[in-house]
Amino acid sequence: MDRVGEVSVAYRPPEFDAEFRERLYDLLKWRRDVRRFKRAPLPPGTIERLLGIACLSPSVGLSEPWRFVIVEDAARRAAIRQCFEACNKEALQMQTPDRAALYARLKLAGLDDAPCQIAVFSDRSTAQGAGLGRLTMPQTLDYSVVNAVHTLWLAARAEGIGLGWVSILYPARITEILDVPQDWVFIGHLCVGYPVQADDTPALEREGWEHRHASSGVVLYR
């Protein structure tokens, strides 16, 4: 007899039917990395509620290392924007001229318009979970935070709210701007708000930057 089974609760687990799965695939297909936001604010409490859902995500050793910093202060927002501009300028120099022009057009950040901004960190020093599962791979703490961001992304999209993940930033500078502990690892800066439009094709594909490839090409057998 399974020991865990003995203490399991009496209520029945949910069964997900084909109709739900179809909607789930729609959600995955229509989840976009949103760059163009309406300026309308989210209803009060929305982001905290969505972050509560994000905390249902898996984490290594149940360490829950995610730390969400909601950035509201105008000066800090301006500093982050400045950090993006400097980093973006450097990134442009790495591209060929024609791609650089395209890159500039892509409007990579929703930093100006998104009503909500969240910097996300991984608390590498957390004692929660007592180190379980992360002895040889401490980066699994960061991966746990990524899971939470992805959950947030899907939960937001399911209520018509878009999310854009900005990674063209200098992590150390963001830590400084937001005055968070030095040993928190910066994972990403999120812009959240109502998207200008919904789409099932990535913006980078629409713009001719890159296209998606068949999954068969990335599956190997050993």
Place this chain on the structure above:
Amino acid sequence: MDRVGEVSVAYRPPEFDAEFRERLYDLLKWRRDVRRFKRAPLPPGTIERLLGIACLSPSVGLSEPWRFVIVEDAARRAAIRQCFEACNKEALQMQTPDRAALYARLKLAGLDDAPCQIAVFSDRSTAQGAGLGRLTMPQTLDYSVVNAVHTLWLAARAEGIGLGWVSILYPARITEILDVPQDWVFIGHLCVGYPVQADDTPALEREGWEHRHASSGVVLYR
């Protein structure tokens, strides 16, 4: 006029209703890191189909750096099991005696029973995406792969299939065992199959190892 809007497709985006969202929250609540699997195999083609869904995940610069290695060879599976045992032994020494006993009981790997095993890697050398978005944060490639694992996890659970993420391994050894390129970053080893039981509480919480904390404690304002 939004340039992107001009080229947008004519069909209407899906609207997700409250009922769908409730089922989505159920999915998030009942997604578990499964350790106890039935030995029954998955129907042929199932895992390839699920990996196809995982490839709908967001990736930095549309780089799609995920590489999935389905491990079928008995000798390679045995080598991975051995790697886990060695790593687990070392991890046990890091715990206090009472926690070590609990740790040993947790049966951390489904390596013996899960019919399907997938080692997941991040191709740090991929040219796809032309470096977009990852100049200062190349680890966003790895984060993209984590997104794909999370999508796989949810898609699997939505059809009653469980997934367990094993991270108590030496990454370099896994790369060697599976004979994949040296510059692929090992992200995790996944056990996939039908779970012995469904649950809405993490095994580590059921076992008294750790409990989940309120999300309010991890949200800061700046």
